[in-house]
Amino acid sequence: xxxxxxxxxxxxxxxxxxxxxxxxxxxxxxxxxxxxxxxxxxxxxxxxxxxxxxxxxxxxxxxxxxxxxxxxxxxxxxxxxxxxxxxxxxxxxxxxxxxxxxxxxxxxxxxxxxxxxxxxxxxxxxxxxxxxxxxxxxxxxxxxxxxxxxxxxxxxxxxxxxxxxxxxxxxxxxxxxxxxxxxxxxxxxxxxxxxxxxxxxxxxxxxxxxxxxxxxxxxxxxxxxxxxxxxxxxxxxxxxxxxxxxx
Amino acid sequence: xxxxxxxxxxxxxxxxxxxxxxxxxxxxxxxxxxxxxxxxxxxxxxxxxxxxxxxxxxxxxxxxxxxxxxxxxxxxxxxxxxxxxxxxxxxxxxxxxxxxxxxxxxxxxxxxxxxxxxxxxxxxxxxxxxxxxxxxxxxxxxxxxxxxxxxxxxxxxxxxxxxxxxxxxxxxxxxxxxxxxxxxxxxxxxxxxxxxxxxxxxxxxxxxx
Numbered sequence: 001x002x003x004x005x006x007x008x009x010x011x012x013x014x015x016x017x018x019x020x021x022x023x024x025x026x027x028x029x030x031x032x033x034x035x036x037x038x039x040x041x042x043x044x045x046x047x048x049x050x051x052x053x054x055x056x057x058x059x060x061x062x063x064x065x066x067x068x069x070x071x072x073x074x075x076x077x078x079x080x081x082x083x084x085x086x087x088x089x090x091x092x093x094x095x096x097x098x099x100x101x102x103x104x105x106x107x108x109x110x111x112x113x114x115x116x117x118x119x120x121x122x123x124x125x126x127x128x129x130x131x132x133x134x135x136x137x138x139x140x141x142x143x144x145x146x147x148x149x150x151x152x153x154x155x156x157x158x159x160x161x162x163x164x165x166x167x168x169x170x171x172x173x174x175x176x177x178x179x180x181x182x183x184x185x186x187x188x189x190x191x192x193x194x195x196x197x198x199x200x201x202x203x204x205x206x207x208x209x210x211x212x213x214x215x216x217x218x219x220x221x222x223x224x225x226x227x228x229x230x231x232x233x234x235x236x237x238x239x240x241x242x243x244x245x246x247x
Numbered sequence: 248x249x250x251x252x253x254x255x256x257x258x259x260x261x262x263x264x265x266x267x268x269x270x271x272x273x274x275x276x277x278x279x280x281x282x283x284x285x286x287x288x289x290x291x292x293x294x295x296x297x298x299x300x301x302x303x304x305x306x307x308x309x310x311x312x313x314x315x316x317x318x319x320x321x322x323x324x325x326x327x328x329x330x331x332x333x334x335x336x337x338x339x340x341x342x343x344x345x346x347x348x349x350x351x352x353x354x355x356x357x358x359x360x361x362x363x364x365x366x367x368x369x370x371x372x373x374x375x376x377x378x379x380x381x382x383x384x385x386x387x388x389x390x391x392x393x394x395x396x397x398x399x400x401x402x403x404x405x406x407x408x409x410x411x412x413x414x415x416x417x418x419x420x421x422x423x424x425x426x427x428x429x430x431x432x433x434x435x436x437x438x439x440x441x442x443x444x445x446x447x448x449x450x451x452x453x454x455x456x
Contacts, residue, residue, distance in 0.1 A: 008447050013415045015396050019306045020313055023323070027301045030330040031294070037331055221360055237359055 159204035160244050164214070166190060166224075169197035171216045178212025178239075180205045185215045211239040286346045290337045297337075301330050304347075307417065308354050314412050315358040317401045325357040332357070348423040355409060355427050362405055392453075399449040403442055410435050411442035 023029075164176045174190040180203065181187040190199035211230060214222040223229060227240035285303075288296035308329060312322035332353055340349055400408055406428075413424045414435075421432045428435065 006447070008450060009415075009443055012396055012446055012450060015393055016310075016314060016400070016412070016416045018310075020309045020319075020322075022306045022309060026305050026323075026327075027298050030301045030327055030334075031298060033327060033331045034297075034334045037335060237362065 159206050161202050162205050162242070162244060163200060163202050164188075164190065164212075164224075165198055165200040166214050166216075166222070167196075167198045168214075168216055168222070171199065173217055174199040175215045175218075176201060176203065176212055177215050178210055180210055180212070185218065190214075205244050207244050209241065209243050211241055213239050283342070283346065286340070287342070290340060290342075297334060300333075304350060305330075308350070311351070311354060311412055311417060312358055314397075314400055314416070315355075315405075315409060316361060317397070321361055325354065325361050329354045329357050344426070345423060348419065348426050351413065351417065351419070351423075352427040355413075358409075359405070395450060395453045396446075399446050399453075402449070403445060406430075407438045407442040407445070410438035411446075414439045415443075 166174050168174055171192075174192075175185045176188045176190060177183045177185050188201055188203055190201040192199050212224070214224065216222050221237070223238055224240035224242075227242055229238050230241045231238065285296050285299050289300050305326065308326045309322055312325045313319055316322050316325060329350070333350060336353070340346070400411075403411070409428060410424060410430075413419045413427060414421070419427070421435050424430075424435050425432055430438075
């Protein structure tokens with residue numbers, strides 16, 4: 001494909017090439033944040049993705065086979081020393097969309113079966129992740145665990161109560177954002193359990209496929225480590241996927 | 248307004264001894280590139296060399312982030328995050344890859360993450376005081392032209408905007424862009440072509456008006 005350049009395009013590019021003003025303390029602030037990250041302070045405790053990997057890089061079949069089963073514990077790192085292990089885990093966890101939908105549907109149906117065998121309750125945990133055995137949690141956000149619980153009120157139309165749970169112990173606030181609440185970070189805050197430090201919220205969601213993420217401390221985009229991921233069609237952002245009710 | 252640092256010029260860091268003088272080169276498309284010995288020193292844990300890297304690339308990274316995010320504050324946050332992450336991941340940097348491609352891969356990821364977050368909160372674009380004032384008196388036509396370009400750029404789909412900026416503003420080769428975005432060369436060429444067509448059409452309309 002031949003690249004055509006003309007006077008108009010040259011003018012546009014020339015304008016866009018203008019370098020912005022750099023704050024005089026920019027480098028110093030980077031170095032201060034690097035030092036803080038080394039000490040294990042700051043929001044980097046939550047930001048654990050492998051940044052030198054392109055987001056949503058396809059996962060091989062071999063990696064998919066190595067992915068943990070639903071319900072297996074998930075450990076998100078808090079310290080620099082743990083980051084490599086966590087990175088490997090995350091890559092294993094990413095599955096292709098068809099397989100992910102298959103897992104989600106199977107888990108949801110399993111939830112309905114369990115729910116049907118139990119006495120009526122508001123919610124029932126069906127897709128769970130066990131809490132990791134206690135290690136010294138110096139950063140407070142070491143384990144990012146999520147349990148999604150589904151209860152059926154009506155298989156076809158009525159909203160289904162979904163419980164979102166995130167273990168982010170030193171977070172100041174957690175909210176869930178998704179297509180069911182217009183991605184509004186103020187609509188669905190999670191409540192913190194003072195005994196466990198786990199954040200949770202019950203949300204009524206219509207049956208179907210939904211995408212969502214957690215917003216930690218108002219700005220840190222955090223995915224559900226137990227849910228399959230997909231790519232936002234417009235912005236290319238990672239988001240978690242869940243299937244509620246009967247598709 | 249703050250004076251801009253032109254990263255294409257040699258710069259000297261005096262914050263921590265010994266001072267480090269950068270000698271940058273230029274790639275095939277005439278863009279500045281850093282001396283690889285600085286990268287190697289930073290990789291070995293040399294703080295002064297890492298500071299030099301930040302100093303050298305900050306303005307270019309900020310330019311890309313501003314154009315991608317359309318918001319000076321978010322762009323600044325994305326660039327700061329990027330360099331912190333670069334520092335944490337330098338030990339994984341493979342010197343057979345071009346450092347600039349690796350850096351922009353991390354930056355593009357940060358921008359994508361922030362775009363998803365911010366776009367859902369608000370679609371209002373705020374450009375702040377960017378690009379910088381080079382000391383010339385205000386030129387209304389130039390300001391209007393600049394705003395129209397920014398507006399047209401913001402109207403592009405994110406993937407096309409990213410490809411256009413990497414190709415024409417950052418001067419990267421398509422193979423490098425493929426490493427950064429994960430897309431194929433032909434797809435990237437198509438994105439750039441469509442972005443060019445859109446910008447031409449949109450800004451020609453502005454000129455006619």
